[in-house]
Amino acid sequence: MSKLYSGAEIVFKCLEDQDVKYIFGYPGGAVLPIYDELKNHSTIKHILVRHEQGAGHAAEGYARSSGKPGVVLVTSGPGATNVVTALTDAYMDSVPLVCISGQVPTHLIGTDAFQECDTTGITRPCTKHNWLVKDIKDLSKILHEAFIVATTGRPGPVLVDIPKDIQFAKTSYSKPKKEKQLKRKIHNKFSQNEIDELINLISKAKKPVIYTGGGVINSGPKASEALREFVRLIGFPITSTLQGLGAFPGDDNQFIGMLGMHGTYEANNAMHDCDLLINIGARFDDRITGKIDEFSPKSKKVHIDIDPSSINKIIKVDLAIVGDVNEVLRAAIKKINKKQNGFKISNKQNTSKWWEQIQKWQLKDSLGFINSEKTIKPQHAVQRLYELTKKQDTFITTEVGQHQMWAAQHYKFNKPNRWMTSGGLGTMGYGLPAAVGVQIAHPDKLVIDIAGEASVLMTMQEMSTAVQYNLPIKIFVLNNQYMGMVRQWQELLHEKNYSESYSEALPDFVKLAEAYGCKGIKADNPNELDNKIKEMINHNGPVIFDCQVDPNENCFPMIPSGKPHNQMILGPNDKEENKITGKGKALV
Amino acid sequence: MANPKSAYSIPTKKGKLDTHILVVWVDNEAGVLARVVGLFSGRGYNIESLAVAEVDATRNISRITIVTTGTPQVIDQIKLQLKKLVPVHKVADFKREDKKVIFKEMALLKVVGNKKKIEKTLKACKSFNPVILDKTKKSVVIQITALRREIDKMSKKLKSHGLTSTSRTGAIAMTRGAEVFK
Numbered sequence: 001m002s003k004l005y006s007g008a009e010i011v012f013k014c015l016e017d018q019d020v021k022y023i024f025g026y027p028g029g030a031v032l033p034i035y036d037e038l039k040n041h042s043t044i045k046h047i048l049v050r051h052e053q054g055a056g057h058a059a060e061g062y063a064r065s066s067g068k069p070g071v072v073l074v075t076s077g078p079g080a081t082n083v084v085t086a087l088t089d090a091y092m093d094s095v096p097l098v099c100i101s102g103q104v105p106t107h108l109i110g111t112d113a114f115q116e117c118d119t120t121g122i123t124r125p126c127t128k129h130n131w132l133v134k135d136i137k138d139l140s141k142i143l144h145e146a147f148i149v150a151t152t153g154r155p156g157p158v159l160v161d162i163p164k165d166i167q168f169a170k171t172s173y174s175k176p177k178k179e180k181q182l183k184r185k186i187h188n189k190f191s192q193n194e195i196d197e198l199i200n201l202i203s204k205a206k207k208p209v210i211y212t213g214g215g216v217i218n219s220g221p222k223a224s225e226a227l228r229e230f231v232r233l234i235g236f237p238i239t240s241t242l243q244g245l246g247a248f249p250g251d252d253n254q255f256i257g258m259l260g261m262h263g264t265y266e267a268n269n270a271m272h273d274c275d276l277l278i279n280i281g282a283r284f285d286d287r288i289t290g291k292i293d294e295f296s297p298k299s300k301k302v303h304i305d306i307d308p309s310s311i312n313k314i315i316k317v318d319l320a321i322v323g324d325v326n327e328v329l330r331a332a333i334k335k336i337n338k339k340q341n342g343f344k345i346s347n348k349q350n351t352s353k354w355w356e357q358i359q360k361w362q363l364k365d366s367l368g369f370i371n372s373e374k375t376i377k378p379q380h381a382v383q384r385l386y387e388l389t390k391k392q393d394t395f396i397t398t399e400v401g402q403h404q405m406w407a408a409q410h411y412k413f414n415k416p417n418r419w420m421t422s423g424g425l426g427t428m429g430y431g432l433p434a435a436v437g438v439q440i441a442h443p444d445k446l447v448i449d450i451a452g453e454a455s456v457l458m459t460m461q462e463m464s465t466a467v468q469y470n471l472p473i474k475i476f477v478l479n480n481q482y483m484g485m486v487r488q489w490q491e492l493l494h495e496k497n498y499s500e501s502y503s504e505a506l507p508d509f510v511k512l513a514e515a516y517g518c519k520g521i522k523a524d525n526p527n528e529l530d531n532k533i534k535e536m537i538n539h540n541g542p543v544i545f546d547c548q549v550d551p552n553e554n555c556f557p558m559i560p561s562g563k564p565h566n567q568m569i570l571g572p573n574d575k576e577e578n579k580i581t582g583k584g585k586a587l588v
Numbered sequence: 589m590a591n592p593k594s595a596y597s598i599p600t601k602k603g604k605l606d607t608h609i610l611v612v613w614v615d616n617e618a619g620v621l622a623r624v625v626g627l628f629s630g631r632g633y634n635i636e637s638l639a640v641a642e643v644d645a646t647r648n649i650s651r652i653t654i655v656t657t658g659t660p661q662v663i664d665q666i667k668l669q670l671k672k673l674v675p676v677h678k679v680a681d682f683k684r685e686d687k688k689v690i691f692k693e694m695a696l697l698k699v700v701g702n703k704k705k706i707e708k709t710l711k712a713c714k715s716f717n718p719v720i721l722d723k724t725k726k727s728v729v730i731q732i733t734a735l736r737r738e739i740d741k742m743s744k745k746l747k748s749h750g751l752t753s754t755s756r757t758g759a760i761a762m763t764r765g766a767e768v769f770k
Contacts, residue, residue, distance in 0.1 A: 124623060125630045129674040132618065149674060291597055309668035312661060489595060562598045 007136055007167040008037040011100065014143035015044055017176055020071050022047055022062065022440055024055040028075025029115060030102030033167035047440060047469060050461035052079050054433035056086020057459070060095045061437030064420045065395055067220060069096040069150050070437065076102045077115030080161075081122065085427060088126040090157040092424025093243060094218055096150040097157035099127075100143075105165040106134060119161045128156040136169035144176040154307040155218055188306065190323040195331045197319050198278075201300055202336075203343065205276035207354045208236045209267075211259060211288075214243030214423070215281020215305060216325050217416045223326035224248070224416040227280065230329045233336055235347055237358055239267035241282050242408055242423045250412030256358060257367070260288040261559050262405040265366035265568055266358050268557075271296050272565035273357075279303045281325045284314040285424070294564035304328050366557040367409050368573045376526050378403065378478045378549040382410040382450065385476060388533050395438045395447045397421065399431040399455030402484035402555045407450040429458030432475060436462055439471040446474070446537065453479040453546075454503055463516040466542040474536050475544045477509060480551040488554045493561075509546035516542075524548035603659035607636070607684040609691060609761045610666065611769070615675040616642045616650040623673055624652055633658060633666055637693070637736070637758030649677065653760045655684075655736075680769045688764050694757045695739045700727045701750030709749045713742065 005013065011034050015023070024047045027035045038046055049055040052074045059070025070090075074083050080101045090097045104113040120132045129149050131142045142160055150158045202208070210231060216223050224247045231238050231254055238248050239259040248255055257264030259271055268290075271277065277299040282288070289295045292314065301317040303310070304325060311320040321328050336343060369379045382403075396411055397420040398404040404421055413419050420438060422430035431449040439447045449456070456477055466473050486501040513520030519539050523532040523546070536543045556571030614620045621640060628635050636655040643651040656666065663681065670679045682689045699709045706728050710718060716732035716739075723729075732742065736759060743754050763769060 120619060121622070124619070124626055128672075134618070286597060289597075307672075309665065309672055311668075313665055316661075493595075561594050561596060 002172040004170040005173050006033070006037070006170050007133075007139055007162060008033040009040075010136075010139050010171070010173050011143065011162070011167070012037055012041045012044065013173050014140055014176075015071065016041065018144070018147045019068075020044060023071040023073050024049055024058045024062070024437065025073030026050075026052050026055060026075065026079060028077075028079050028102065030076035030104055030164050031073060031079075031100075031162075031167075032102075033164065034073065034100070034102070034162075046073070047436070048465065049433065049436075050464050051459065052082035053085050053429070054436070054459055054462040054465065056083045056097065056099070057089070057427070057430050057433035058437035058440070058462070058465075059097050060086060060090050060093075060430075061397060061420050061434030062441045063090075063095050063097060063437075064217075064434075065417050065438040066441040067417065068441075069098050069147060069155075072097060072099040074099065074101050075115065076104055076119065077117045079115075080119040081117060084122060084126060085425075087123055087157045087159065089422050089425040089427045089430065091126045091128070093422065094155050094214060095157065096155035098146050098150050099123075099157060099159040101159060101161050102167070103132065103161045103163040106163045107165070109163065119159065123159045126157070127159050130159040130161065132161045133163065133166050136166050136171045139166065139171070140174045147176075154215075154310075188323045188327065190321045190328055190331070192331070194319065194321045195328070195335055198302060198321065198332055199335050199339070201276055201302060201319065202234055202236075202278075203347070205236075205300075206350050207270075207274045207357075208234075208276040208278065208351060209256075209270045209274040210236050210238040210278045210280060211241070211271065211282055212238065212244040212247055212280045213241040213282025216244055216247040217281075219281065219306075219325035221416055223281075223324075223329065226326050226329035226333065230333050233333060233344065235344070235351060236278075237270055237355070239263065239270065241285070241288055242421060244282060245408060245419045246413035246416045249414040251414065256362070258408055259565075260285075261290070262409065262555055262557065263559075264409075265364045265557055265570065266361035268559065268565040268568055269361050270358055274299045277301045279305075279317070280329070281305060283307075283310045286314075289314065290559045291562055291564045296565070364570065364574070366568070366570055368571065369553075369556075370572055371526075372550065373526055375550045376523065376529055376547060378480065378547075378553055379406050379410055380526065381476075381478060381529065381547050381549060382406045384529055385448070385450070385533055386411045388530065389446060389448070389537065392446055394418065395420070395435075395442060395445055397431040397434040397438060397447070397449045399449070399451045400426045400428045401452045401455060401486075402480075402488065402553075403450055403452040403455075403478040405485075405555045406478070411450070428452075428455035430455075432456055432459050432473075433462045433465075435473040435475070436465055436469075436471055439466070439473050440469070443471075447472075448474045448476050451475055451477045452484060453477050453481065453506060453509070454483045457507075460512070463513070463518060463542065463544070467517045470541070472539070472541050472543075474542070476536070477544065477546050478549050479506070479509070479546050480549050480553070481506060482551055484553075485555070491554065509544050513542075513544035516544075518542040518544065520544050520546065522546040522548065603661070605657045605659060606663065607655065607657050608663050609682045609684060609689070609759060610654045610656060610670070611680040611682070611761055612652040612654065612670055613677040613679075614650050614652060614673075615677070616648045617675060620650065620675045621652070623675065624654075624670065627669055627673065628654075628656070628666075631665075631669065633662065639758035639760050653758060655759050678769070682761060689761055690764060691735060691759050691761050692733050693736050693739055693759045694731060694733045695743070696721070696755040697730045697732065697743070697746060697751055698727060698753040699730070699746060699750045700752045702726070705749045709746055709751075712745060712749070716742065
């Protein structure tokens with residue numbers, strides 16, 4: 001007879017066997033046996049957050065920046081409901097999370113017991129799968145399966161709900177099985193014919209564009225390497241979604257900027273006018289496509305994705321390759337290299353006119369803005385932050401809104417896993433706890449949350465977590481006193497009726513920082529900006545940086561609602577009265 | 589007319605709707621039906637009828653038969669989304685017009701009335717394999733098996749014969765011939 005372990009011990013044995021180093025959590029009545037067991041497992045460090053949503057986002061930041069699943073531990077009832085936002089966020093952005101929640105003892109389930117809720121019922125639509133453990137004998141098998149489900153195929157969050165009596169009950173422990181039982185859920189069976197067809201389309205294309213997404217990041221750093229090799233080999237222009245930034249170097253000549261609602265003029269026009277569209281690990285999200293009927297009307301469309309349900313969900317494609325991005329691209333590279341050397345040269349000739357057209361679009365300088373010497377322009381602040389941090393390996397998280405788009409437009413990412421943002425769900429308050437998780441995974445790296453003052457106040461309590469664990473995260477708040485993106489939409493669509501989008505009584509962020517025991521810096525003059533940013537970077541500890549920016553600045557360019565890619569609104573630079581040509585534009 | 593002020597795109601015209609019968613083999617475990625049904629409600633798909641029961645006690649497999657309507661694109665999405673669920677083993681999809689597939693529904697009909705009315709009822713049910721499950725001087729409970737629209741017609745027709753209560757199952761389906769869906 002093998003040794004008997006309690007449910008709580010089994011939880012930790014599973015986490016150890018899954019090579020978990022950190023769990024983000026918050027204790028409570030229904031998980032006390034697990035917390036009691038924590039002291040016996042020195043390889044696993046628990047990070048105490050201040051709110052369960054923070055635990056979820058921190059685990060997301062950890063997972064996105066490290067490629068490993070994030071682990072969350074919360075109690076029953078409010079503990080579980082508080083983590084729902086983070087689970088939904090992870091579900092939308094395909095982030096692998098394993099959430100363990102306590103539950104009231106089995107015999108009390110269904111009696112409206114104290115801190116009871118139907119956790120598996122509530123989280124069913126926002127997880128890949130969830131389990132309520134009713135029998136201690138199932139616990140180790142379920143936990144191992146949970147890690148497999150979270151990390152394979154298209155990654156995502158899972159939840160295991162463990163009643164308190166199960167945490168006390170005893171049984172023997174079983175190690176994870178090598179033979180994966182969930183093989184039928186993993187789709188990576190593309191054929192050589194499909195690769196041949198892809199190469200055929202590539203060789204015929206005159207106006208091609210590659211559009212990459214978060215799937216490249218999720219496929220691992222090797223996929224980004226494969227992408228770079230593939231794109232350089234075929235010489236096509238490449239654009240990226242919000243989630244895909246960093247897979248291809250942002251300062252490379254072949255990169256034509258982000259696409260979509262706030263993407264560049266050249267990227268969106270290339271999408272509209274192209275004759276071949278190669279989607280690699282993206283999902284034709286509505287922020288990307290604009291008006292579906294007029295989306296890239298003249299192109300042959302190829303879609304490479306690991307999730308079969310992403311294919312033809314929104315946009316019908318001509319060639320679908322279901323598989324892992326890295327493996328598909330490797331197969332394509334191999335095939336291209338086998339071909340005659342003439343392939344590369346003829347490709348260059350085929351697309352030379354197309355590149356000329358793209359260069360014409362680039363002359364619009366759609367990310368340009370009119371700078372000021374009196375007030376800090378938010379775009380300028382992001383540009384300065386980029387210039388002053390680009391020499392070191394920097395990790396950026398964001399909240400949601402205008403600042404997020406400015407960060408995506410003006411901060412150039414050269415490596416994958418350096419950019420953590422809430423794209424699908426658009427969760428304000430994501431960035432600060434995510435930065436906590438990123439800093440945990442990369443203790444010696446510079447981690448900056450480019451934030452808005454409205455978003456960051458939603459999860460500000462996690463500064464306390466950062467201070468407790470000496471996490472030197474930098475919260476760079478672009479403070480315009482508005483919910484900027486809400487205000488922008490109200491300005492453009494609701495006749496400037498700024499209904500409830502102005503925050504009347506903002507805290508003094510410097511004093512707030514001091515109250516948390518960290519450093520506060522305030523900047524409101526463009527001349528002092530650089531020095532203050534340097535001061536922030538050089539401070540060895542968490543910082544809240546209150547960057548007071550022009551409150552009326554809007555985020556351009558943009559595709560207005562219901563419009564196709566080639567009908568973008570450009571910024572004030574493009575209006576006749578403001579027309580200033582040449583490179584001086586951004587410097588005025 | 590959609591609100592032009594929306595931050596989202598305006599809905600485009602809808603394609604033609606087809607009726608499909610989906611057969612889903614799932615692990616018979618707690619909450620599996622909720623997962624399947626929740627997928628339909630959460631993504632705005634229709635369920636016209638639903639039939640579910642365990643079919644293999646040793647392998648612990650249940651068979652769910654769902655009748656749904658949607659454009660070809662939506663039907664494809666339903667199938668792919670169903671296949672992603674962890675407890676789902678396989679999904680079969682049949683068009684309602686498919687001659688290679690047998691569809692059946694069962695109904696229990698209670699008719700209350702005099703002898704004459706009951707006789708008329710039995711006569712009307714003749715072509716739908718009627719089985720008399722219970723009979724008194726004043727009432728009869730009949731079981732019939734037929735297609736959905738036939739049962740619809742019957743229950744309308746029997747109203748005047750004293751039909752007081754109807755209980756129906758969802759459709760179940762099986763392919764004709766020796767072939768088995770893999």
